[in-house]
Amino acid sequence: MEIKELLEELYSYSFFGIKLGLDNMKKICELLGNPQDKYKIIHVSGTNGKGSTSTMVENALLYSGKRVGKYTSPHIIKFNERIRVNGKEISDEKIAEIYSKVKEAIKTSDVKPTFFEMTTAMMFLYFAEENIEYAVLEVGMGGRFDATNVADGDIAIVTNVSVEHTDYLGDNIYDIAKEKAGIIKNKSKVIVGDENEDFLKAIYERKSEDKVINVLKKYKDVTYKLDFKNFRTNISLEHKNYSLSLFGDYQVKNFLCAYEALKMLNIDEEIIKKGMSNLIWQCRFEIYSKEPLTVLEGAHNVDGMNNLKKIVSHGYDSNQVVMIVSILKDKKIEEMLEICQEMSDNIILTSLKENKRGLSGEELLSYSNKKNMTVKEEMKEAYLYGQKILKNDENKKIIIVCGSFYTCEKFKNSFKF
Known part of the structure; x- marks a missing residue:
């Protein structure tokens, strides 16, 4: 099957619509041998900043020599952008191969997956076959019922919350934060980047306050300057300087979330600096x-x-x-x-x-x-x-x-x- 024809077939799964619940994904993953259990998970949720935070974590882990997969959405130009291993997008050939395996696995079941469920299953299987050590997963929508949430995150990051997707997530900060906090599991180390009281209430209901790192509180002395000549964000933190190639005030909070996760993973300061200095993330200034x-x-x-x-x-x-x-x-x-x-x-x-x-x-x-x-x-x-x-x-x-x-x-x- 040509890649264009294959992707048209894959997109046709969208017609099944958005279905709340993880039953489909659990069944599909079981049919595939639960590939999501074969690597460590950094799970990233939130209204804004998921993609930037995920990319910062990915890049620094790659600089440290780890084998890393990253899953993100939506794509900007082509589908391949959604699934990356070691900084490289999945090839057309691999898309065809992995899609065929997932499609074959669910043939004997009664599962009718959505596009996002199908794509997420392909990602889990591809990462397992590529023997990655870490998967950085960006939530598609919400958290609790998102297809990625069949994985148990070793680190759960919730960047922030504002009112969005009200048909599915709720119409206030607390309800939406509860959905996004759904990625927090018993074993998860938790990082948040928001100080809204309703947001924090939802987070603490999921994990006690003493086990949650709020980077805005922990790193309240952080300072930064925007360099409009070179379009870089220069950050000073704990007497160290970081030159972030992603530009903007809002990238500082994303950086702090990524920084804390990388420290939890024992990544060296100099590696973090290198990882932050040459990031490329489409359509973020x-x-x-x-x-x-x-x-x-x-x-x-x-x-x-x-x-x-x-x-x-x-x-x-x-x-x-x-x-x-x-x-x-x-x-x-x-x-x-x-x-x-x-x-x-x-x-x-x-x-x-x-x-x-x-x-x-x-x-x-x-x-x-x-x-x-x-x-x-x-x-x-x-x-x-x-x-x-x-x-x-x-x-x-x-x-x-x-x-x-x-x-x-x-x-x-x-x-x-």
């Missing part, structure tokens, strides 16, 4: 171009937009920023657009209509007061228009593409990144 300066940022919810605003406010006034924005319809669109207007006086709304959760630029405009907003439905047209604004206005310094990882994906595909 990613510099696409320096002429004109163009940044891709996957901010896809209110917290993400506020984090982006905080970064931008350090380096730019609103009259220096052009934004290209598209937001999914199940997000808090009005609030997110209001935050965009605080960052920029030139906002270009573009379409994600090809995505079943996407909206056109005109539809997005209807959620706003329309101030300083223009609609350019096609991504290429939007970017060319943004470049024109920068060329004609010497005050303008930067173009930011944001609102969803799908927005960044569309941008990259549009320009064959």
Whole structure:
């Protein structure tokens, strides 16, 4: 089967929808010989920061000489990004081989897996066959019923919580935090990066307070500076300096979560420094171009937009920023657009209509007061228009593409990144 045809078949499992519960995954893993039990697990949950935190842990472990697998979602350009071993994406050939094995294993059962369950089973099996030592698992959604949660995490990291996926997780911080805290197991060492009282209440119900490391409390003396020349985050912690190649205020909390996990795993300070210095993580204040300066940022919810605003406010006034924005319809669109207007006086709304959760630029405009907003439905047209604004206005310094990882994906595909 050609890889394109295979992936179309794999994506067809999405039609089974999201099913709460782990029965399917437990059955599939049993049929595969429980591959998830064959390596140590660093399990990462939270509303924002999961991907960055996971990548920091992965990179430092690789520098220490460990065999490491990482599982993340969604992918930006291609499916292979979701499953990595020793820093390399799974090959098309391995996707075909592993998919065939999982498909064959469930033939004799009554299991009808979702896309994410199928993909997670493939990841567990692939990691086992590659004899990894550590698996860094990013939760897909929530935690308690997420397909990854059939694994027993040696370390459980919950980065933070804000209100999202209310249809599945609840409509308040406490209920959502309870879902995300579901990755905490009896043997788990627990790290959190949030001080919200309702969040902590949910965490402590799962694991007693004296057994939870809150990095914001433990490392309250941390300081940092954003280097807008080189787009690095320079962090000072315990009289040591770390130059983080991921840029932004919010990356400091992610760093602290990763740092604590790496210390628990006895990774040397110098190795941690090296691991932090050359990280690459797509669409997290990613510099696409320096002429004109163009940044891709996957901010896809209110917290993400506020984090982006905080970064931008350090380096730019609103009259220096052009934004290209598209937001999914199940997000808090009005609030997110209001935050965009605080960052920029030139906002270009573009379409994600090809995505079943996407909206056109005109539809997005209807959620706003329309101030300083223009609609350019096609991504290429939007970017060319943004470049024109920068060329004609010497005050303008930067173009930011944001609102969803799908927005960044569309941008990259549009320009064959």
